[in-house]
Amino acid sequence: MSRAKTHGKPSYSASGHQHKKQFGQNFLNNDSIIRQIVHAIHPQADQHLVEIGPGEAALTTPLVQQVKRLDIIEIDRDLHQPLRDKLGHYPAFALHQADALRFDYAQLATDDKPLRLVGNLPYNISSPLIFHLLNFLPHIADMHFMLQKEVVERLTATPGKKSFGRLSVMVQYFCQAELLFIVGPENFEPPPKVDSAIVRLTPHQPLPYQADNFEDFSALVKQSFAMKRKTLRNNLKGWLNDDDFNTCGIEPSLRAEALGVADFVTLANHYSHHYTQKQKDT
Template sequence: MNKDIATPNRTRAILEKYGFSFKKSLGQNFLIDTNVLRRIVDHAELTEESGVIEIGPGIGALTEHLAKSANKVVSFEIDQRLLPVLQETLSIYDNVKIIHSDFLKANIELVIQEEFGEMKDLMVVANLPYYVTTPIIMKLLTEQIPIRGIVVMLQKEVADRMTAAAGTKDYGSLSIAVQYYTKAEKVMTVPKTVFVPQPNVDSAVIRLTRRDDPVVNVENEDHLFTIVRASFAQRRKTILNNLVNQLPNGKQKKEVIEEALKSANIDPKRRGETLAIEEFALLSNILLELF
């Protein structure tokens, strides 16, 4: 039998053996192309010293390739029906641990301490369930989890937003949040045909490389992201209008907001999508003092 899990025939045989039916609510789309899997793993630049966290291993197609390249792989699987499947498909790899848990509710710091010990090089590599992509990535970034980076397959549209530059239609608060913490690159696009079942959307793989320090210096991160979200609340409105309407007491403090924009050298008639992250940082620091 073909050793690779991710061939159409082997995948079909495994699914039939276990009578597995896909749950739409869990966003289950399994990869059936070994070349795509190899390229994903290549982009993670793993060594024999690397530890890998995977989210949503499915039947183990990507897990298998990670196990061959890394020191240890810890995979989070929410669907109990897949546990016996994974036990069989990954039985020859003694460096894989499956945790039956919702990644979003898991204490990742504790898992890292218990499973990876002194390991210095940690990566997150996954074919993410598309319905929870953004919460998963934001958890990894905002909880300051000690990883070198993230290489994940996700919906192309979300990848475009995470990697977008200022002034483009895809640029928004998600772009700024991701790029604040990481260097974001879209490294490949992936056709629908390499999945079972085929998703309705195109996919892409992004690589997020953790920055040693955030890309800008801000007095208060929460305040920065409050300003950013307010600025994009209604994309067609000017930054002044959005800030006045969205910030607490914004209407009463319109003059203060105008003053802050002037101090930051930002035309109040500009739209949020035209502001670079450096401009948002400056504006956030000024507003923090004035508000």
């Protein structure tokens, strides 16, 4: 499992691997935490798991022994041979040298088993990676990730909280997001400077609220949070007017953080029906 950026002199793992800042490498080294994560994942013998950033296989080792297939996405070539040496004899083991941000996860869904994704995601790519993974949800059963605690709080935030923002809305549109437990810096080598947390993301089946035009929905959510201290009326000027807000039953003087996913879907669907369609007709 690889981790967040740290500062200072180069550091090395117990096996001699130099941690690389560009890959956000901090390796989990607490067996008790590893067991807790595996318990949360609850892998089954017939399941197909995908691990992003296995590092030195702290989590990979217990998982590969329990599942039908474990695909590993690792960008650092220096870790490939140690991973093969350690785990290559397991039938479930499959290693991919790839950038997780560009990888096509659909290619792994070769049987009738949905993918279960796990990983300890580097802080510097966690948000863009999650947005990338949202494109593959038809193939995904669930995701268990170790992230910076602050990011997990954003993923799981409810309307009205300061941490509630665009990431909260977009992920919660697709998934149920749960903060499972917090992991302190002392459980990593080298220790990051902030707390981490485990999040479980479970895709909704079906979606509780359906945007009629997802591009409109995504763009409207982004624009709504463009300036967090401004009201919806100001952020969505040129998109919706007060009559539109009244029709949707939403007060335009509110800030975006006060709205739930259903409210954003309502606004986006109104925009799609009354403005996008008109643009197509003209």
